[in-house]
Amino acid sequence: MLAHYGYKDGSGDYFIVIDTDKCDGCGECVTACPYGVLEVGEDENDPFREEPVAKVTEDHRKKIKYSCAPCKPTSGKKPLPCVQACSPDAISHSW
Amino acid sequence: MEKEYWRWPESRWTSSDIDWKTGDIISAGVDVGSVSSQAVVLVDGELFCYSNYRTGSDSPESAQKVMDKALEETDLTLEKIHHTVGTGYGRVNVPFANRAITEIACHARGANFMYGPSVRTILDMGGQDCKAIHCDEKGKVTNFLMNDKCAAGTGRGMEVFADLLSIPIEEMGKLSFKVEKEPEPVSSTCVIFAKSEAVGLLRKGWPKEKVLAAYSSAMAHRVVELLERIKVEKDFAVTGGIAKNEGVVKRIESELKIEALEPQHDTQIAGALGAALFAKALVEKERGLR
Amino acid sequence: MTVVGIDCGAKNVKALILEEDKILAKSSVLSGFDQKAAAQEALDLVLKDASLKKEDLAHITATGTGKEEVGFSLGTITEVGANAKAINSLFPSVRTVIDVGAEEGRAIKINDKGKVIDFAINEKCAAGAGTFTETMARALEIKLEEMGSLSLKSQKAVPMNAQCAVFAESEVVSLIHAKHAKEDIVRAVHDAIADRIASMVRKIGIEKDVALVGGVARNIGFVDSLKRDLNLDLLIPDDPEFSCALGAAFAAAEKAKGG
Numbered sequence: 055m056l057a058h059y060g061y062k063d064g065s066g067d068y069f070i071v072i073d074t075d076k077c078d079g080c081g082e083c084v085t086a087c088p089y090g091v092l093e094v095g096e097d098e099n100d101p102f103r104e105e106p107v108a109k110v111t112e113d114h115r116k117k118i119k120y121s122c123a124p125c126k127p128t129s130g131k132k133p134l135p136c137v138q139a140c141s142p143d144a145i146s147h148s149w
Numbered sequence: 150m151e152k153e154y155w156r157w158p159e160s161r162w163t164s165s166d167i168d169w170k171t172g173d174i175i176s177a178g179v180d181v182g183s184v185s186s187q188a189v190v191l192v193d194g195e196l197f198c199y200s201n202y203r204t205g206s207d208s209p210e211s212a213q214k215v216m217d218k219a220l221e222e223t224d225l226t227l228e229k230i231h232h233t234v235g236t237g238y239g240r241v242n243v244p245f246a247n248r249a250i251t252e253i254a255c256h257a258r259g260a261n262f263m264y265g266p267s268v269r270t271i272l273d274m275g276g277q278d279c280k281a282i283h284c285d286e287k288g289k290v291t292n293f294l295m296n297d298k299c300a301a302g303t304g305r306g307m308e309v310f311a312d313l314l315s316i317p318i319e320e321m322g323k324l325s326f327k328v329e330k331e332p333e334p335v336s337s338t339c340v341i342f343a344k345s346e347a348v349g350l351l352r353k354g355w356p357k358e359k360v361l362a363a364y365s366s367a368m369a370h371r372v373v374e375l376l377e378r379i380k381v382e383k384d385f386a387v388t389g390g391i392a393k394n395e396g397v398v399k400r401i402e403s404e405l406k407i408e409a410l411e412p413q414h415d416t417q418i419a420g421a422l423g424a425a426l427f428a429k430a431l432v433e434k435e436r437g438l439r
Numbered sequence: 440m441t442v443v444g445i446d447c448g449a450k451n452v453k454a455l456i457l458e459e460d461k462i463l464a465k466s467s468v469l470s471g472f473d474q475k476a477a478a479q480e481a482l483d484l485v486l487k488d489a490s491l492k493k494e495d496l497a498h499i500t501a502t503g504t505g506k507e508e509v510g511f512s513l514g515t516i517t518e519v520g521a522n523a524k525a526i527n528s529l530f531p532s533v534r535t536v537i538d539v540g541a542e543e544g545r546a547i548k549i550n551d552k553g554k555v556i557d558f559a560i561n562e563k564c565a566a567g568a569g570t571f572t573e574t575m576a577r578a579l580e581i582k583l584e585e586m587g588s589l590s591l592k593s594q595k596a597v598p599m600n601a602q603c604a605v606f607a608e609s610e611v612v613s614l615i616h617a618k619h620a621k622e623d624i625v626r627a628v629h630d631a632i633a634d635r636i637a638s639m640v641r642k643i644g645i646e647k648d649v650a651l652v653g654g655v656a657r658n659i660g661f662v663d664s665l666k667r668d669l670n671l672d673l674l675i676p677d678d679p680e681f682s683c684a685l686g687a688a689f690a691a692a693e694k695a696k697g698g
């Protein structure tokens with residue numbers, strides 16, 4: 055499943071997309087994220103999945119544009135820590 | 150006192166040909182939304198009764214009330230229900246629920262039951278959020294997004310306009326078609342900015358219907374953008390409160406060039422229905438049937 | 440040489456007459472639903488104030504969201520460019536300019552010559568600019584001007600979760616019903632908007648000194664919240680809402696000199 059966490063508002067689209075079929079719940083992204091945006095836990099959207107999965111914490115879902123801002127400077131873009139840490143390539147960002 | 154424009158008719162229904170006493174598994178789902186709550190009871194996976202009620206300020210109380218309402222004209226009691234799943238924004242506040250499952254999972258499951266296994270794309274526009282879900286033939290979610298940060302594209306956005314134009318919410322759909330020619334959509338997405346844009350248009354002498362048409366198509370466009378992010382595939386179903394606003398739904402259909410399926414029941418029960426189906430599956434799992 | 444800079448903002452149109460380095464007159468007119476008419480009115484007002492006629496002006500430069508609406512201007516400049524010019528002249532030590540207007544927030548990085556190095560904008564969402572505070576003032580039934588001092592009286596922070604101006608309105612109403620003190624709610628409103636502005640500023644990298652301009656800089660409650668969030672002091676000009684108009688006037692003067 056492609057889980058889109060985040061939102062679209064008047065200013066643009068801000069989604070972190072987690073491919074739950076690729077995610078193996080290793081938690082590397084959680085460790086890599088300096089701002090506590092990600093967590094690993096029960097898949098709330100698939101009640102029959104037994105393995106844990108990565109997701110965006112409830113706290114950050116409505117403000118990821120701001121939460122992730124320090125990782126996305128206007129100039130001198132670097133690879134995102136969460137994306138880089140994920141070996142199965144399960145994380146992508148829409149902006 | 151704020152006037153209430155965002156109020157859909159409440160409803161309840163009981164099947165005329167199911168006797169719950171002969172049932173093996175009686176399961177229930179309760180969807181506590183921000184504006185309205187629904188309860189659905191299934192007997193062996195068949196729709197037995199449901200109700201749709203306004204949510205009060207207290208979630209546990211609303212859950213209890215909507216359940217009482219559903220059981221009201223039947224002789225079934227809460228204790229006889231084997232398993233109950235709570236869903237929706239207040240899902241963890243359903244006192245008699247055995248488990249909570251997200252509205253995303255429940256909506257997909259409910260729509261699969263309501264509209265049949267051919268449903269792939271589901272749009273649920275609620276009072277304070279907008280969900281776009283893509284699912285497989287079993288009703289399992291394959292792609293989803295939920296927008297509950299921004300009021301644009303939610304019932305709340307419509308409510309702001311109902312209030313501004315003093316039009317009851319049930320009449321908005323019809324009135325929005327009372328224009329000779331479809332006007333340009335309102336250009337701001339943001340509800341706050343769209344509202345000041347609308348005030349400007351009214352001042353310019355635009356009739357209410359035209360302003361409403363301009364906002365309805367802006368809203369439809371925004372929802373289409375959300376849907377496109379998760380991929381739109383036939384069959385397409387619309388659930389939730391706004392499903393009842395044809396002004397928005399028809400415009401979404403014409404922009405997507407796909408017609409939404411006709412519902413047989415109150416579309417607002419999709420979440421609760423899915424929850425009741427999960428409740429049934431959980432009982433089966435417990436009994437070692439799955 | 441006399442020139443005019445005019446800033447056609449979402450909420451107000453501001454005009455300013457500059458003679459060499461001296462400001463002769465300033466005016467501010469509500470934009471209403473006709474920015475063009477408001478711009479004309481703002482120009483008429485400054486001219487009257489300075490006892491000048493339009494013919495006396497060497498140049499007029501417009502800026503702001505409605506800069507293209509100004510029928511009588513001879514040139515335009517972006518808000519980012521205008522702010523950079525104005526602040527470089529007022530505070531040469533400034534490297535970061537934060538501009539918070541009614542509908543937009545901007546963060547601009549400039550060098551010692553006032554050249555724009557980088558910038559970020561919050562726009563098209565009312566939650567990221569001054570309109571947010573205004574909407575909340577309405578929900579709280581207090582005047583916008585009272586928000587600042589009220590917020591400074593706050594003893595404790597109340598959390599605010601809504602990230603949308605529309606949903607925040609309802610949240611504020613329920614906070615009032617829950618008997619939270621108005622000053623604490625106002626503080627929460629300022630903290631929320633300051634947090635969004637601060638994260639925008641961080642996107643360009645903060646370099647000292649930092650200046651704050653735009654109409655919202657008049658709100659001492661917001662200023663306090665922003666200082667706390669960024670953990671640094673902010674330089675604020677006397678008339679922060681005229682920063683863009685001043686920059687436009689500088690641009691007009693350069694044009695008139697044949698620059």
Ligand code: SF4
Nearest residue numbers: 087091122125135136
């Ligand atoms: S972009 Fe940065 S802040 Fe955002 S989730 Fe990834 S690591 Fe965390």
Ligand code: SF4
Nearest residue numbers: 064299339340564603
């Ligand atoms: S764009 Fe407007 S409606 Fe959407 S989140 Fe921002 S303030 Fe709210």
